[in-house]
Amino acid sequence: MSNKPSKLKILTNGILNENPVLRLVLGTCPTLATSTMASNGIGMGLAATFVLLCSNIVISALRKVIPDQVRIPCYITVIAGFVSVVQMLVKAFVPALDSALGVYLPLIVVNCIILGRAEMFASKNGVFDSALDGIGMGIGFTITLTLMGTIREILGSGTWMSGLDGLFPFLPDGFAIQVLPESIDPFTIMTSAPGGFFVFGVMMAAATWLTTRPKKEKTSAPAETAEGGNA
Amino acid sequence: MGNKLIVTAAPHITSADSTQKIMQRVCIALLPTLVASVIIFGVNALILTVITVAACVIFEYLYCKLVGREVAIGDFSAVVTGLLLAFNLPSTLPWWMPIVGAFIAIVVVKQLFGGLGYNFANPAIVGRIAMAMGFAGAMSSYGFPQGVDATSAATPLSSAAQGIDYVTLLLGNHGGVLGETCAITLIIGGLYLIATKVISPTIPVTYLATVAVLSLIAGKDPIYQLLSGGLLLGAFFMATDYVTSPTTTKGKLVFGIGLGVITCAIRFLGRMNEGVSFAILLMNLVVPYIEVLTRQDRLGIAKVKKSKEGAAK
Numbered sequence: 001m002s003n004k005p006s007k008l009k010i011l012t013n014g015i016l017n018e019n020p021v022l023r024l025v026l027g028t029c030p031t032l033a034t035s036t037m038a039s040n041g042i043g044m045g046l047a048a049t050f051v052l053l054c055s056n057i058v059i060s061a062l063r064k065v066i067p068d069q070v071r072i073p074c075y076i077t078v079i080a081g082f083v084s085v086v087q088m089l090v091k092a093f094v095p096a097l098d099s100a101l102g103v104y105l106p107l108i109v110v111n112c113i114i115l116g117r118a119e120m121f122a123s124k125n126g127v128f129d130s131a132l133d134g135i136g137m138g139i140g141f142t143i144t145l146t147l148m149g150t151i152r153e154i155l156g157s158g159t160w161m162s163g164l165d166g167l168f169p170f171l172p173d174g175f176a177i178q179v180l181p182e183s184i185d186p187f188t189i190m191t192s193a194p195g196g197f198f199v200f201g202v203m204m205a206a207a208t209w210l211t212t213r214p215k216k217e218k219t220s221a222p223a224e225t226a227e228g229g230n231a
Numbered sequence: 232m233g234n235k236l237i238v239t240a241a242p243h244i245t246s247a248d249s250t251q252k253i254m255q256r257v258c259i260a261l262l263p264t265l266v267a268s269v270i271i272f273g274v275n276a277l278i279l280t281v282i283t284v285a286a287c288v289i290f291e292y293l294y295c296k297l298v299g300r301e302v303a304i305g306d307f308s309a310v311v312t313g314l315l316l317a318f319n320l321p322s323t324l325p326w327w328m329p330i331v332g333a334f335i336a337i338v339v340v341k342q343l344f345g346g347l348g349y350n351f352a353n354p355a356i357v358g359r360i361a362m363a364m365g366f367a368g369a370m371s372s373y374g375f376p377q378g379v380d381a382t383s384a385a386t387p388l389s390s391a392a393q394g395i396d397y398v399t400l401l402l403g404n405h406g407g408v409l410g411e412t413c414a415i416t417l418i419i420g421g422l423y424l425i426a427t428k429v430i431s432p433t434i435p436v437t438y439l440a441t442v443a444v445l446s447l448i449a450g451k452d453p454i455y456q457l458l459s460g461g462l463l464l465g466a467f468f469m470a471t472d473y474v475t476s477p478t479t480t481k482g483k484l485v486f487g488i489g490l491g492v493i494t495c496a497i498r499f500l501g502r503m504n505e506g507v508s509f510a511i512l513l514m515n516l517v518v519p520y521i522e523v524l525t526r527q528d529r530l531g532i533a534k535v536k537k538s539k540e541g542a543a544k
Binding site for chain 2: 184185187188189190192194195198
């Protein structure tokens, strides 16, 4: 990274180049746990993005005030405050998401992505840059979770975006897109832990290939790897 | 005097056995079981086997082509994987499901890790386990032999079916997956492999002996335990895979005993009927550690090493 990265680069950094889950390997626990369905992935991603954005702003604003020796407890306090806000909001307005995410919603407090960005970015950069970084990382996290959830849900349950009606009340009850015909038995291992690891590994390989491949030299090899897990 | 001293690097003893020849022998050893399964379960068994083998070979070919790796379907290893995977399927399975299993076995387990020789576990075993967990319903609806009107239970290992006699078990005329029911053909195939030195008897013998001893201790009929379930298929054909089993005799003993203990633990203490495939997968994963712990001392080095250890103490 150059000394003064552009605002756009800070924003897009989290989407692929430093994707928190696939490139920094942070927050893998909620990733594996909440990506069983695409709609859960969206919900978890948005909740984490909100916390990430707010905590990055506050921690960046307080970075000159917080003593270095006790910075971790201070960060955690700030993050915990915003997580409580999110939890109350989710419980009040989207109770379906609250029951789907269960314990992983309050556990955003200890999500490594948020603490990691506070430590790595917000404590060293200005408020605006930190906000951009929070949004970028949050988008990266949300995209990853949704993509993983999509693959796992389609293969493991045969549907897509089921449960989205809990997230967006204007959708009809029991909303789901049937992708695989119901006559085909879904490959249920994809919704359990081993399937999560399969998809995670393949997506990490794909992200590594996308970011580290030599420019303008197309090799089809790792691309097949990426498609591999989807089939 | 035309004699010259020719100095070459080790190894000096070469064998005429190629991977291809060894794999072909395994295929030959598996053929009687295939015939038996077709007789027992009908033509569906043959169709499933052909689909599985074809899918394995095609996936191997396509993946090698796509990544520009040397196409290795000529070595028959994909055929063996396909046969073993097919032998782990019930005859009632829908025809498209083995293709998913073949994909997992060949592409995910074997090729993603570097191809033959680099796979961390037996491809057919992982394919089978992934299918058993993914398609739990279809994979446990065991087929029943043709012409039998009523069979009491799915597999002789389930507790409701303890009454099957040894002859039925040997001939394989009972429920189960394609390649596990007929004990006689499996034993013939295993003996053929041992006779042609494709496999060493160490792993199957220790595995079977451990299961027999533990069955006796647990108060179960050891012969019944040996002949039922996938034990013989696993012991002769899957646990002896070169890539995923230890190389030294000491290591093979440890490997065989470990397999026996895990199998019996799952059979006697667990809720599942069968533990052979999980035993083989678990032991496959610890093979690197077994290899390190049972490494042979190099000739002439042992003494020096020991005295060094003594000095260190």
